Amino acid sequence: MNKIIPLFQSGKTRFENEQFASHIYETFTKHFYKRYTYQGQFAPMIGRNNPFVEASQLIGGDVCGISAATMETVVFEEKADSYKPINCFLELYSNTTTVPPIDSWLKTSKATHLLYSFYWLPKEINAPILDSFLWKMRLIQSWFWKREVRKAFGEPIIQKDTPNQTSGYPVRLFKIIQEVPTKRYLIMPPMDNKDAIIESVDPAASLDEIKSIALALYSSHKSTIDQARGGIA
Numbered sequence: 512m513n514k515i516i517p518l519f520q521s522g523k524t525r526f527e528n529e530q531f532a533s534h535i536y537e538t539f540t541k542h543f544y545k546r547y548t549y550q551g552q553f554a555p556m557i558g559r560n561n562p563f564v565e566a567s568q569l570i571g572g573d574v575c576g577i578s579a580a581t582m583e584t585v586v587f588e589e590k591a592d593s594y595k596p597i598n599c600f601l602e603l604y605s606n607t608t609t610v611p612p613i614d615s616w617l618k619t620s621k622a623t624h625l626l627y628s629f630y631w632l633p634k635e636i637n638a639p640i641l642d643s644f645l646w647k648m649r650l651i652q653s654w655f656w657k658r659e660v661r662k663a664f665g666e667p668i669i670q671k672d673t674p675n676q677t678s679g680y681p682v683r684l685f686k687i688i689q690e691v692p693t694k695r696y697l698i699m700p701p702m703d704n705k706d707a708i709i710e711s712v713d714p715a716a717s718l719d720e721i722k723s724i725a726l727a728l729y730s731s732h733k734s735t736i737d738q739a740r741g742g743i744a
Contacts, residue, residue: 535591535630539641539698540574542707543626544587548576556586572622588622588648595718596629596642598681601655603667606675617655617679622648628698633722640725641698644684644714646691654691688714697725699732708732 536555545551553576572586592600605615616622628643654660664680687693695716699708708728712721 531591531593531630535628535641536589538639538700539630539707540589540626540628540643542701543643543696543698543709544574544576546709547579548585549579549582552576572620585624586622588616588620588625589628590616590625591628591630591641593630595631596644596684596721599627599644599684599687600670600677600679600681601651602677602679604678607669607678608676612678613675615677615679616648617652620648620652624648625651633725635722636726636729638699638729642721643696643698644688645694645696646687651687651691654687660690685715697721697728699725699728705732 541553544553547553553574556572556575573589574587576585577583578585590599590602601617602615603617604612606613616625625646625648626643627646628641630639630641632639664682667678667680669676669678693714695712695714697708697710697712701707710724710728712724716724
């Protein structure tokens with residue numbers, strides 16, 4: 512059984528937390544990238560002696576691979592939050608403690624995709640799920656920088672509880688889904704050497720609908736495990 516890490520009490524702790532970031536990648540998103548890329552070949556664009564480090568500095572992004580669908584290079588910017596999928600934080604500055612502040616992915620990233628995930632623990636399941644939204648980066652960036660959209664958000668807020676006091680805009684998911692082409696996936700971690708569950712779902716599905724889908728997926732997965740053990744499904 513996978514380790515369940517506690518949700519951060521502030522409800523705002525984001526990808527700056529290295530333990531959280533590592534858990535999300537190792538438990539969930541690396542399985543998504545394996546499924547998404549050609550022959551499951553992808554590489555994190557971080558770490559020493561990694562051939563993608565230089566490219567990451569030029570492009571911006573966290574994971575690079577070849578799309579299984581188009582055979583084109585794909586670069587993912589990966590973000591995650593530890594609460595239910597209601598708002599996502601569009602990050603304008605990654606560090607506001609410096610002069611001048613450091614621009615973030617909303618301004619500078621040349622990644623092809625943004626994978627924005629929500630880690631939460633429905634009490635009906637008692638198992639963690641990752642509710643992930645996938646956007647083409649250029650589409651979400653161009654949407655945000657339209658004058659009428661940008662003006663509606665007003666001044667950015669600073670997340671005082673983050674080490675770098677990141678700055679940006681908390682935006683309702685439904686607004687983005689309505690105006691930017693969106694794909695949505697439920698990712699549940701592997702159990703007992705089984706494959707991870709990755710299910711494409713309606714981007715506009717409600718939280719109750721997502722919980723029902725996740726419960727059905729988990730029950731089906733658990734039945735397979737019980738049968739393999741000789742248990743009662």
